[in-house]
Amino acid sequence: MHGRRRPRPCEARYAHSWMIRASIASLTMRGASGVAGKTLYDKVWDAHAVAERDDGMTLLYIDRHLLHEVTSPQAFEGLELAGRQPWRLDANLATPDHNLPTTNRAAGIGGIVDEIARTQVIALDDNCRRFGIRQFEMTDPRQGIVHVVGPEQGATLPGMTIVCGDSHTSTHGAFAALAQGIGTSDVEHVLATQCLAQRKAGNMRVTATGRLARGVTSKDLILAIIRHIGTAGATGHTIEFAGSAVRALSMEARMTLCNMSIEAGGRAGMVAVDDTTIEYLRGRPFAPSGEMLGEAEAHWRGLVSDPDAEFDRAAELDASSLSPQVSWGTSPELVLGIDEAVPSPEAFDEPARRELCERALAYMDLVPGTPIRDVALDRVFIGSCTNARIEDLRAAATVVKGRRVASSIREALVVPGSGLVKRQAEAEGLDAVFREAGFEWRDAGCSMCLAMNDDRLYPGERCASTSNRNFEGRQGHLGRTHLVSPAMAAAAAVNGRFADVREYL
Amino acid sequence: MQAFDTHTGLVVPLDRANVDTDQIIPKQFLKSIRRTGFGDNLFDAWRFRDEGDMTKTANEREINRDFVLNEPRYQGASVLVTRTNFGCGSSREHAVWALLEYGFRCIIAPSFADIFSGNSLQNGLLLVTLPDEVVGQLIERAQTVPEFSLTVDLPKQTIAGDGFAASFDIEPERKRLLAEGLDEIAQTLRYADAIRAFEEAHRHRMPWVFDET
Numbered sequence: 001m002h003g004r005r006r007p008r009p010c011e012a013r014y015a016h017s018w019m020i021r022a023s024i025a026s027l028t029m030r031g032a033s034g035v036a037g038k039t040l041y042d043k044v045w046d047a048h049a050v051a052e053r054d055d056g057m058t059l060l061y062i063d064r065h066l067l068h069e070v071t072s073p074q075a076f077e078g079l080e081l082a083g084r085q086p087w088r089l090d091a092n093l094a095t096p097d098h099n100l101p102t103t104n105r106a107a108g109i110g111g112i113v114d115e116i117a118r119t120q121v122i123a124l125d126d127n128c129r130r131f132g133i134r135q136f137e138m139t140d141p142r143q144g145i146v147h148v149v150g151p152e153q154g155a156t157l158p159g160m161t162i163v164c165g166d167s168h169t170s171t172h173g174a175f176a177a178l179a180q181g182i183g184t185s186d187v188e189h190v191l192a193t194q195c196l197a198q199r200k201a202g203n204m205r206v207t208a209t210g211r212l213a214r215g216v217t218s219k220d221l222i223l224a225i226i227r228h229i230g231t232a233g234a235t236g237h238t239i240e241f242a243g244s245a246v247r248a249l250s251m252e253a254r255m256t257l258c259n260m261s262i263e264a265g266g267r268a269g270m271v272a273v274d275d276t277t278i279e280y281l282r283g284r285p286f287a288p289s290g291e292m293l294g295e296a297e298a299h300w301r302g303l304v305s306d307p308d309a310e311f312d313r314a315a316e317l318d319a320s321s322l323s324p325q326v327s328w329g330t331s332p333e334l335v336l337g338i339d340e341a342v343p344s345p346e347a348f349d350e351p352a353r354r355e356l357c358e359r360a361l362a363y364m365d366l367v368p369g370t371p372i373r374d375v376a377l378d379r380v381f382i383g384s385c386t387n388a389r390i391e392d393l394r395a396a397a398t399v400v401k402g403r404r405v406a407s408s409i410r411e412a413l414v415v416p417g418s419g420l421v422k423r424q425a426e427a428e429g430l431d432a433v434f435r436e437a438g439f440e441w442r443d444a445g446c447s448m449c450l451a452m453n454d455d456r457l458y459p460g461e462r463c464a465s466t467s468n469r470n471f472e473g474r475q476g477h478l479g480r481t482h483l484v485s486p487a488m489a490a491a492a493a494v495n496g497r498f499a500d501v502r503e504y505l
Numbered sequence: 506m507q508a509f510d511t512h513t514g515l516v517v518p519l520d521r522a523n524v525d526t527d528q529i530i531p532k533q534f535l536k537s538i539r540r541t542g543f544g545d546n547l548f549d550a551w552r553f554r555d556e557g558d559m560t561k562t563a564n565e566r567e568i569n570r571d572f573v574l575n576e577p578r579y580q581g582a583s584v585l586v587t588r589t590n591f592g593c594g595s596s597r598e599h600a601v602w603a604l605l606e607y608g609f610r611c612i613i614a615p616s617f618a619d620i621f622s623g624n625s626l627q628n629g630l631l632l633v634t635l636p637d638e639v640v641g642q643l644i645e646r647a648q649t650v651p652e653f654s655l656t657v658d659l660p661k662q663t664i665a666g667d668g669f670a671a672s673f674d675i676e677p678e679r680k681r682l683l684a685e686g687l688d689e690i691a692q693t694l695r696y697a698d699a700i701r702a703f704e705e706a707h708r709h710r711m712p713w714v715f716d717e718t
């Protein structure tokens with residue numbers, strides 16, 4: 001909402017191979033006409049700007065609205081109280097995910113022991129039926145984490161505007177869609193008007209050159225990016241992830257990257273369309289086919305930033321030099337390479353960051369100077385909208401195969417991102433690999449990423465987690481979260497402590 | 506939504522950066538299907554020593570006397586002064602509902618997260634952005650001056666109290682929405698014809714985003 005387009009100096013925190021450029025001038029190669037080209041964000045924004053309201057807010061037309069049980073009930077209630085109807089039913093797609101239990105799915109709603117959670121799931125069912133909104137209900141094999149389901153179904157398409165009452169909606173930006181998390185009032189606003197009233201954000205480009213090494217994933221890349229630009233590094237901006245390292249990523253890996261844009265402060269993150277994008281979409285249920293696919297593809301190919309586009313902020317890194325990353329603190333910017341040690345507060349220049357470090361050390365019960373490899377774990381969680389797709393499960397299974405979860409680990413969970421991911425993994429025998437190693441194999445949902453269901457840490461427990469937030473209490477009251485990639489979580493499970501996954505491949 | 510004009514209230518300092526929405530209202534309280542009932546659980550993990558859930562009432566809880574909001578001198582505070590990037594993390598609007606229900610009308614910080622900022626606007630919670638050093642002075646005063654109160658004047662864009670005075674910037678459209686307490690949906694529906702016309706053209710440009718079945 002603070003997103004005027006103006007050049008703004010970045011926080012000058014130079015480290016490793018990072019280069020944060022402070023001025024717009026160094027970034028812009030103006031065309032002969034003197035008018036700069038458009039960014040990908042500019043293009044999608046312009047194609048959806050309906051009108052400017054007389055209060056200066058732009059009405060942005062929304063192509064796809066995803067709903068789940070936690071942030072929608074008050075919006076439906078608001079519609080009802082005002083006697084309003086949804087503007088366009090076919091734009092909406094709902095599925096419960098946040099507080100579903102990950103066991104005993106076949107029992108349906110009756111299997112939800114938590115009465116209050118059950119009420120929310122029933123409310124979503126009722127609201128969808130009453131208003132005529134398409135839902136994948138909890139026992140539908142297509143149910144799953146809403147940000148896994150959208151792309152899997154082809155309900156997420158390039159150039160779309162997508163919203164959902166969940167901050168990790170940024171995930172869908174991997175498809176060159178403008179995808180943003182919204183609050184419940186905006187859920188109601190989109191239901192009623194098919195528009196979001198918004199000010200345009202700034203443009204930020206994050207370029208990853210080179211290529212990620214074997215065993216280093218897009219999760220490591222995004223953790224490294226947040227470490228260096230900070231959790232407010234992209235506030236007020238839409239990020240475009242660019243560069244050879246990003247182009248080499250699969251769609252699922254790009255989703256992981258865009259998913260955590262919000263942890264860098266960016267409400268949306270995007271990746272330009274290329275062959276990888278278009279190949280992924282072929283044959284998906286909601287995606288166009290036949291003649292319309294040809295028409296759509298021609299349009300989608302244009303969803304790239306012009307060579308002379310202007311960015312208000314930029315950051316660049318050499319991805320080749322990255323090692324697997326592990327978060328050590330209670331903010332996603334407190335991250336280490338696997339060969340590094342827990343820092344001391346003196347390592348930070350600004351008083352606010354020193355204080356953050358002190359609080360994090362105390363909460364995480366860590367001593368400065370401890371190599372992160374020496375940190376022992378109680379639990380391992382492989383799941384969430386960040387890392388619960390089939391490629392994530394394959395990467396973890398590759399490490400786990402033929403090994404056992406360390407006896408010191410109390411519980412190791414694998415929670416697939418959707419019923420269809422689960423089915424695919426079972427067809428490939430991955431469930432057997434995990435089970436034989438001592439992992440639990442669960443049903444789809446958000447699970448221990450935010451611990452609204454029964455999957456949670458007990459006070460003081462330490463978890464290697466493939467999720468996205470390591471905030472205090474996020475995975476359970478007084479629980480301690482370390483964010484890692486699926487392969488790193490698998491290596492930690494078999495080792496009992498953090499390990500360099502490259503030694504397990 | 507409650508319109509905002511001027512407000513005078515006791516100031517409480519929360520001297521922390523990056524306060525995320527998981528701290529403002531922890532996830533176990535998001536299971537409600539209503540907009541009310543969140544105030545008792547604002548900053549739950551900091552205000553109480555035991556783990557709360559939706560069935561426990563405030564008088565069954567173990568209060569953390571060390572947390573600033575629990576100090577007797579800050580009871581009844583309605584202005585929160587805090588550090589940078591307040592409201593980061595989850596998009597849960599419950600965070601704003603909890604702050605309002607607890608009694609806050611205005612939050613002052615060097616910066617706010619984007620989604621939180623939008624949610625605040627929708628609910629009449631005024632966010633005042635001031636430079637780091639000014640916020641530092643306010644935090645110090647709130648810590649040292651007994652009963653330190655501020656008058657927040659939205660029309661004049663000023664805050665003042667106990668010899669302290671500052672002015673703040675706010676985008677005109679945000680100011681107007683807050684000052685008039687407008688229903689955003691009603692505002693947008695005034696453009697219903699424009700939305701319909703756009704939609705028709707959009708259907709021709711990008712027919713694949715519409716499900717015609």
